[in-house]
Amino acid sequence: MNYWLMKSEPDVFGIKHLQAAPNKTEPWDGVRNYQARNFMRDTMKKGDKVLFYHSNAKPPGVAGLAVVVKEGYPDHTSWDEGCKYYDPKSSPENPRWFMVDIQFKKEFKRIISLDELRQVPDLKDMVLLNRSRLSVQPVAKEEYDIICALAK
DNA sequence: GCCAACGTTGGC
DNA sequence: GCCAACGTTGGC
Numbered sequence: 407m408n409y410w411l412m413k414s415e416p417d418v419f420g421i422k423h424l425q426a427a428p429n430k431t432e433p434w435d436g437v438r439n440y441q442a443r444n445f446m447r448d449t450m451k452k453g454d455k456v457l458f459y460h461s462n463a464k465p466p467g468v469a470g471l472a473v474v475v476k477e478g479y480p481d482h483t484s485w486d487e488g489c490k491y492y493d494p495k496s497s498p499e500n501p502r503w504f505m506v507d508i509q510f511k512k513e514f515k516r517i518i519s520l521d522e523l524r525q526v527p528d529l530k531d532m533v534l535l536n537r538s539r540l541s542v543q544p545v546a547k548e549e550y551d552i553i554c555a556l557a558k
Numbered sequence: 559g560c561c562a563a564c565g566t567t568g569g570c
Numbered sequence: 571g572c573c574a575a576c577g578t579t580g581g582c
Binding site: 413415438439461462465466520538539541 | 578579580581
């Protein structure tokens, strides 16, 4: 069992959008970063738990929880010409980008803000606080548990 | 809207 | 394979 943090802009696709999606499930398309892709393609497994993070928000922070329901598969938006995620170097025969499906679990009663996370000494090694630009990133179980406890 | 951090591209 | 130019992310 692995734990993850996935970022999305709430104006574009927030936790409420995930909750409102069919089966409360959505493919995590559009990731165009190799490290993030590798996590989704190789490491994320069905049942892995996900912190749903709102970036470019006021305030930025963890908004709720989701779960991986489908493991890595090719991101078809990468060969859909005219789609904003189109990448001419990707094709159905040779897909370059991958995604997973995640399902809504819960929305926190309040946002656990980035600022609040920074205050917690045991979270100082979080990837979020050190490599801020990675949009799909691993989280330690201890970190996941601390953040869930903050949301109680 | 600014801009620092940093990942990617492409010429050499 | 280096590295300058460029584009994107994301906090502020």
